[in-house]
Every structure is written in structure tokens, then in C-alpha cells.
Amino acid sequence: MQRSAKSQRQQESRMVYNTASALVCVALNLTCLLLYRNFMTIEMITKEDLEVFRQTLLNDIRTLISPSQTETKEWLRCADVRKILKVSTATVQNLRISGKLKSHKVNGIYFYNRADIERMIHETTG
Structure with missing residues (x-):
């Protein structure tokens, strides 16, 4: 009887x-399913989204490439x-x-x- 109670407890455990x-x-x-779902979120990209991105990218590139209007160099080379x-290079020389x-x-x-x-220009013109 004691053995069966013990085995019953073992079976229950x-x-x-x-x-x-x-x-x-x-x-x-x-x-795992929730984590996988969070990592695999899919966003649809439309042609309009790509066009907006392209325009933004082109505008950013233009602003980086174009010379700044406020920037003026104090010291200039011959080409400037x-x-x-x-005038020609010989004239500058x-x-x-x-x-x-x-x-x-x-x-x-x-x-x-x-x-x-600028001083030389003002002297010659005026």
C-alpha cells in the first residue's frame, strides 16, 4: 500500500x-514568434516614395556641391x-x-x- 502511494506521488509529480x-x-x-514578428515588419515602398527620396537626395547633393554664396576667400590664386x-595669366603676371x-x-x-x-579695380575705374 505504501508502495502504491509512493508510485502514485511519483506519477503525479x-x-x-x-x-x-x-x-x-x-x-x-x-x-520566439513575437520576436520574429517584430524583426520581420514589412513596409511597402511605393514609386512615389522612391521619387520623393530621389528628389531629396538630389537637393542635398546640389547644396553640398554648389559653392556657398557667403564664402569669400581672402587670399586668391592666379586663376581666381x-x-x-x-584677363589672361600673362596680364596677371x-x-x-x-x-x-x-x-x-x-x-x-x-x-x-x-x-x-578690389582696391586696384576702384583705382582704375574711378
């Missing part, structure tokens, strides 16, 4: 253990001076040699002060 194990497995499966004065346009030579490159160029 196995049933509780199996039920608990089954519940844990169900809980783990639900957790040629564009401002609309002649202005430098004659002393009409001051320059500073750094590592073999002549630099011209913007203020000196």
Missing part, C-alpha cells in the same frame, strides 16, 4: 513536471584673379611684375589679397 515543461515550451514558442578681372598688384609667394604659388584686387 511526473505529470506536473511534464505539464510545466509543456507550458514553458509554449511560452518560449510564443516569445583671372576670373575676377577677366604683368600686373604683379609692374607692382600694380601685390602678391605673396608660398611654396612657388603666388597668392593675391582680395582687398588689393
